[in-house]
Amino acid sequence: MCSSATPRGPRTGRPRSAEADEAILEATRAALVELGWSKLTMGDVAGRAGVAKTTLYRRWANKNELVVDAVAVLFDELELPDLGSLRADIEHVVLQFASLLQRPETKTALMAVVAESTRDEPLRERIRGSIVDRQKRLVLDGRRRAQERGELPAEHDPVTVDAVDDLIFDVVAGAVVHRALVSAEPVDAAWVARLSALLVGGLGAAATVG
């Protein structure tokens, strides 16, 4: 998540302000809430952070990378407490993720940076490292826990395991994002319950394919 790529050895001159970094990210989130992605400007963020534009550009190459870093930290909130059953775990994480997507800063930023990433490989990598992998880990943990509980059979073919994990991840994350941002309908308990039922009911079938 950090910005400085290669700090030179000798470390001479005035050191960079660590406070500035956090002030900038905080200012970025505030600007996202207030203005949304497309109206957010580097100059405005600099102004809010009480920092010169030069300081921003010294740390981030462009708006996209800055926003990814500013938003990524929010995804650290996602947790997977053991609620005793696969279905409860799924429902819990889906609701968490949905409530994260309701926050104006994520709502406006997430799809925007994904859109940009279709033409910007370094950005895609940054998103993957900062956001996607962080979410995916939850799927792995949930699956492993369900296997330990015996809710799922212990699959031994690692290819199948990865394929199903990937599928579940895209289905869960995709469905929530689509529901929240594209359909623009509420991700409420009833919808989550149905989604969980679908997943739990279909998991077995999905694992027997291929």
Next chain:
Amino acid sequence: MCSSATPRGPRTGRPRSAEADEAILEATRAALVELGWSKLTMGDVAGRAGVAKTTLYRRWANKNELVVDAVAVLFDELELPDLGSLRADIEHVVLQFASLLQRPETKTALMAVVAESTRDEPLRERIRGSIVDRQKRLVLDGRRRAQERGELPAEHDPVTVDAVDDLIFDVVAGAVVHRALVSAEPVDAAWVARLSALLVGGLGAAATVG
């Protein structure tokens, strides 16, 4: 899909050129392919279309609405031929949708306009009318056909029917979009087979919730 919201009654003055409309939309798609969403400019589109910038602004209020209209027509290609089974139908439509999302004009545009729509209600309506509802219809048709075949029980509670249709729509569309654009992994036959299996396997469970 048309641009004129409120056509005045008397229809006086020189009528708008229908050729210009099509030239502009075509130029927009070309610019999307070549430049991507964020580098596309109104002036460039006008130039490609052999049209003055004012002519664009007379028809579309901004880049977002123009792009939605330009891309919307591509979604007309989606069809649901009867392949004999629910699962085959699902696999077919998912592959169709995936191949649509691989086209550079949709890939770069779709998430971008969705991102914008989180802060632009008219744009959201335009997307819903031009794109979302057009896709959703496929889910309805597929479900109805499966019921006629007897693959699915004839559900009589309309609330449940709608809820499941909506769920399936968000799951399918969301999973494909997420796989293609966020995970940036191929939507190949194996993945589609697993997704279809998951859906067919879980549908029954999803319908019994609520």
Next chain:
Amino acid sequence: MCSSATPRGPRTGRPRSAEADEAILEATRAALVELGWSKLTMGDVAGRAGVAKTTLYRRWANKNELVVDAVAVLFDELELPDLGSLRADIEHVVLQFASLLQRPETKTALMAVVAESTRDEPLRERIRGSIVDRQKRLVLDGRRRAQERGELPAEHDPVTVDAVDDLIFDVVAGAVVHRALVSAEPVDAAWVARLSALLVGGLGAAATVG
């Protein structure tokens, strides 16, 4: 002053509306008063006159010519009543001219069209015919009358006569315009009295040069 250059012989079809002509010129004057020269637009004039833009362009080639025609008629007000002495005549006509230049429509338009005319020969001709010659006639009349009264000697060399007439015209018109528009100071009775004294006192000397 009229606008139609070469009416074809047969004179068939619907004739041009004479009312429109006057409405347009009146609207032009109103727009000059309200907006000034530089903010006056053809579309606005058309709107005020209740006329289509095409109708304007059918009669006048551009804004400059339209404004000259609209303002020219105001210069018809200038008269030279016989007040019994050269000096009284001068004072009277100068005050008349000054009060004409105080009107907002002339104030804003006169210098503007003169400025345009430095790069537009047809416009210069139109100004000369519509405005300048109309004013110059007053100088000729005043001089002739003063000679009849015996206030000025009967000059017999026509070249000298013309030269002095021209000089007086430029001095009087120029001084008033400069005072009113460049210096932006009032053209009051005291100033006019001094100008008249200067002219009457210097006329004899001016006639003996060359």
Next chain:
Amino acid sequence: MCSSATPRGPRTGRPRSAEADEAILEATRAALVELGWSKLTMGDVAGRAGVAKTTLYRRWANKNELVVDAVAVLFDELELPDLGSLRADIEHVVLQFASLLQRPETKTALMAVVAESTRDEPLRERIRGSIVDRQKRLVLDGRRRAQERGELPAEHDPVTVDAVDDLIFDVVAGAVVHRALVSAEPVDAAWVARLSALLVGGLGAAATVG
């Protein structure tokens, strides 16, 4: 003549380029010569000066103020060498002024900015400070010098002195401008001789009024 109205105290940040200032004014004069006032555009001037449009707008609020500054410097050329007599001094300065008015950049610009100034008080002030007062000084110097020579009586009433100075200024400047731009006739030696004779002959009378 400078553009910055209120320089902030601390003088921080990168200072404005002095070279840019001169390049812009020079480019403005070149554009005036080539295109004339009405076809001169800010973008074109910026291009000629090798400068971004924003740099123009950072210094001048609009085309009018820019052109006044660009042309004002030309009026510094006007001088009043002592030629030994009032009449010779007048003839000299009038010819100087006339030749200045023949230059295409002044010819096209002067009346245009005066026309604009009838509806723009700040512009009028700028013209007065940059151009008018600079010319008026010549009248004062010439009159004082003539008094020192004994050609004119030493007038002791300051009100009369000012009034006559003002009158002479408007008469001389106005007559030359009107001859050159409105009548569009040459300001040659013969005409100047007559004008000077008129002034010298009438000055005494003008001073006795009021």
Next chain:
DNA sequence: TACTAAACGAGACGGTACGTCCCGTCTTCGG
């Protein structure tokens, strides 16, 4: 009375310039 041809209103058209906003870079000064 009907025909015809021009003028009419309306408004879309290709185009130019506007003045503003933001970009990402640079230049200065002070810490």
Next chain:
DNA sequence: CCGAAGACGGGACGTACCGTCTCGTTTAGTA
């Protein structure tokens, strides 16, 4: 050497008018 301040070249924006055009609709003077 860092950092603020802010000017710089550049590019796109969305708007305003330009002067032209294409419609369908009057409106006279013939025929």
